[in-house]
Amino acid sequence: MSNVIQLLPDSVANQIAAGEVIQRPASVIKELMENAIDAGATNIQVITKDAGKSLIQVIDNGCGMNETDARMAFERHATSKIREANDLFALQTMGFRGEALASIAAVAQVELKTRREEDDLGVQIAISGSEVESQEPVQCPVGSQFSIKNLFFNVPARRRFLKKTSTELRHIINEFQRVALANPQVAVTLVHNDVPMFKLPAGNIKQRIVSMNGKQMGSNLIPIDTDTVMVKISGFIGKPESAKKTMGDQFFFVNNRFMKHPYLHRSVMDAYDNILHPETVPAYFIFLEVDPQIIDVNIHPTKTEIKFEDERAFWQILNAAIRESLGKYNMMPSIDFDTTDQIQIPVSQKSGELVEPTVEINPFYNPFEEEKRNTGSGYGTGGTATFSSKVSAQGWENLYSENEGNGLPDFSELANTEMAKQEQAADTTNQEPVQQTFLSGGASEETSGSHRFFQLKNRYILTSVKSGLMIIDQKRAHERIIFEGFVRTLQRGASLSQKCLFPEELHFGPEEMGMVSELQPDLMTLGLELEQVNDGCFRVLSTPAGLENVSASQLIDGILTDFRDGEVDLQKEVTEQVATSMAQRGAIQYGKVLSPPEMGELFDQLFACMVPNFSPSGKTIISIMDMEEMQKRFM
Numbered sequence: 192m193s194n195v196i197q198l199l200p201d202s203v204a205n206q207i208a209a210g211e212v213i214q215r216p217a218s219v220i221k222e223l224m225e226n227a228i229d230a231g232a233t234n235i236q237v238i239t240k241d242a243g244k245s246l247i248q249v250i251d252n253g254c255g256m257n258e259t260d261a262r263m264a265f266e267r268h269a270t271s272k273i274r275e276a277n278d279l280f281a282l283q284t285m286g287f288r289g290e291a292l293a294s295i296a297a298v299a300q301v302e303l304k305t306r307r308e309e310d311d312l313g314v315q316i317a318i319s320g321s322e323v324e325s326q327e328p329v330q331c332p333v334g335s336q337f338s339i340k341n342l343f344f345n346v347p348a349r350r351r352f353l354k355k356t357s358t359e360l361r362h363i364i365n366e367f368q369r370v371a372l373a374n375p376q377v378a379v380t381l382v383h384n385d386v387p388m389f390k391l392p393a394g395n396i397k398q399r400i401v402s403m404n405g406k407q408m409g410s411n412l413i414p415i416d417t418d419t420v421m422v423k424i425s426g427f428i429g430k431p432e433s434a435k436k437t438m439g440d441q442f443f444f445v446n447n448r449f450m451k452h453p454y455l456h457r458s459v460m461d462a463y464d465n466i467l468h469p470e471t472v473p474a475y476f477i478f479l480e481v482d483p484q485i486i487d488v489n490i491h492p493t494k495t496e497i498k499f500e501d502e503r504a505f506w507q508i509l510n511a512a513i514r515e516s517l518g519k520y521n522m523m524p525s526i527d528f529d530t531t532d533q534i535q536i537p538v539s540q541k542s543g544e545l546v547e548p549t550v551e552i553n554p555f556y557n558p559f560e561e562e563k564r565n566t567g568s569g570y571g572t573g574g575t576a577t578f579s580s581k582v583s584a585q586g587w588e589n590l591y592s593e594n595e596g597n598g599l600p601d602f603s604e605l606a607n608t609e610m611a612k613q614e615q616a617a618d619t620t621n622q623e624p625v626q627q628t629f630l631s632g633g634a635s636e637e638t639s640g641s642h643r644f645f646q647l648k649n650r651y652i653l654t655s656v657k658s659g660l661m662i663i664d665q666k667r668a669h670e671r672i673i674f675e676g677f678v679r680t681l682q683r684g685a686s687l688s689q690k691c692l693f694p695e696e697l698h699f700g701p702e703e704m705g706m707v708s709e710l711q712p713d714l715m716t717l718g719l720e721l722e723q724v725n726d727g728c729f730r731v732l733s734t735p736a737g738l739e740n741v742s743a744s745q746l747i748d749g750i751l752t753d754f755r756d757g758e759v760d761l762q763k764e765v766t767e768q769v770a771t772s773m774a775q776r777g778a779i780q781y782g783k784v785l786s787p788p789e790m791g792e793l794f795d796q797l798f799a800c801m802v803p804n805f806s807p808s809g810k811t812i813i814s815i816m817d818m819e820e821m822q823k824r825f826m
Contacts, residue, residue: 201267201321212294215353216243216342217362222291223337224370227251228377232334233393236380237367242359247339255307255334258314262326265318267293297321298349299342305335320345357709364388368403369449372442372476375399400427400476404440405727407698413520415477417512421504422481424512429474431466436748440474445486450497458506462513644790650781652790659817665785667806668797669778674807675800677770680716688718688733695731695743696724706751719746735773746776771807
């Protein structure tokens with residue numbers, strides 16, 4: 192029997208490794224920029240075409256390599272950072288495993304030009320699919336120049352799974368920002384399709400944050416600085432009022448290495464507890480300096496996941512440091528002592544006698560009558576469904592008549608007596624009959640006349656139907672109504688919009704600018720007209736009709752949140768997703784008190800929709816409790 196276990200060829204092994212290390216063009220840029228940082232570069236240029244699918248060029252002015260090192264750098268597990276296993280727990284550099292260049296060369300066409308300062312000539316190496324095609328001397332500046340062409344040219348399945356250009360460009364920007372923030376002392380430039388996107392000069396961390404995110408970010412930063420035995424924490428956090436619904440300005444760095452750590456992110460969010468708007472996330476740029484021996488960065492091929500020796504201690508230290516910074520800059524809410532029911536201490540007069548405070552007592556005050564006046568009529572803020580005295584009496588009589596002969600007590604006399612008392616009270620005060628109320632936590636509703644809707648907890652609309660009790664989620668119902676209105680607008684190709692008297696200016700980072708520019712035609716179709724003022728700034732000229740209560744910034748913020756991680760290729764799906772996002776932001780919110788006519792109109796519009804049962808995101812709008820279930824509850 193022949194042997195079945197065989198060694199893989201180096202080219203195949205490198206392609207397998209590339210599947211873990213090189214996931215997309217952004218992974219190539221990350222690895223090459225980190226190698227340039229380790230080479231001592233002070234200036235790095237990144238040039239891409241078609242979001243890196245056609246060309247990735249990284250040029251640095253680092254130390255460069257000689258002919259032998261340049262050839263060895265493309266061998267698997269060839270590295271200058273590690274000599275023994277213990278070196279893995281004392282890492283101070285970015286790359287160390289020696290897999291990046293070997294993986295890149297396995298799935299792309301690579302050309303390297305490099306020269307050291309002490310050499311007269313450099314070396315040029317061309318590699319395609321792990322095969323060295325040429326190696327020759329060349330005249331070039333000090334440093335290294337990598338040109339990566341036709342990524343995944345020999346792995347068609349991987350190339351088909353690359354996203355569209357705008358999505359891949361967002362990933363490139365993310366990786367570029369992470370390396371740039373971790374190394375503010377290095378000047379970095381990003382050019383895409385011959386258009387400069389970033390040109391960041393060397394400086395300190397605050398200058399790097401401002402130059403990357405715009406001048407408006409500078410006034411929203413709070414410094415953080417804490418030094419303990421375990422960790423030194425520095426950097427900046429955002430003011431609570433500048434928090435956004437979109438993720439993207441949240442950065443953790445450990446020993447200048449970017450990391451993702453959901454556990455520490457919860458520590459940050461806990462420190463901002465009760466001072467943020469709902470569903471918003473503050474910006475933070477936090478740098479942790481720790482002993483390399485108490486962390487492990489070698490648990491994931493991309494080195495973005497880091498394991499701490501004592502995560503709970505880091506959580507507490509970080510949480511306390513952020514709370515301290517927020518309190519130091521008066522970002523935490525101040526304590527407002529309530530003076531209600533406060534004991535009044537007698538004050539001393541010049542004569543030395545104590546003057547007792549006077550207390551006025553009204554013996555005729557009835558707090559229950561005050562409650563009736565506040566909640567008994569109209570649509571008050573704390574009101575509930577109301578019933579007139581005659582209706583209440585009628586209810587008692589009906590209860591008696593329906594249960595006559597069943598052994599129940601006679602309530603008719605009690606009802607008549609109660610109604611007589613209320614009418615007598617009304618005659619003595621010369622006022623309208625006081626309505627009886629029952630508290631259910633919902634909005635005020637009248638049941639007399641044609642009003643057949645109730646609002647429960649300012650969240651659900653209740654109405655009687657033939658099969659039982661129908662419960663409608665008011666927010667989801669309004670989402671469905673707005674969504675189908677937008678869809679009809681898209682089908683007609685024209686929308687109703689309202690011009691802004693005072694145009695609002697919206698500022699975006701480079702990543703958000705790309706998304707807004709991509710979505711601008713669809714937003715225009717839906718009535719949200721934007722005009723680009725300059726790089727990073729748009730002016731809102733008009734907003735969709737019917738959404739006047741929602742600001743354009745809230746709409747755009749929500750739409751970018753939906754599109755940041757989503758991948759939509761077809762134009763139809765893009766417009767429908769925009770319509771869904773705008774419907775979610777423009778719908779009435781929970782807690783909104785609705786009058787009976789408003790609930791009736793919402794009910795009618797909902798059942799005029801094509802799909803009244805589900806919201807645009809697929810959630811249930813209508814639920815019916817049938818009579819059998821209701822009867823079981825009273826058995």
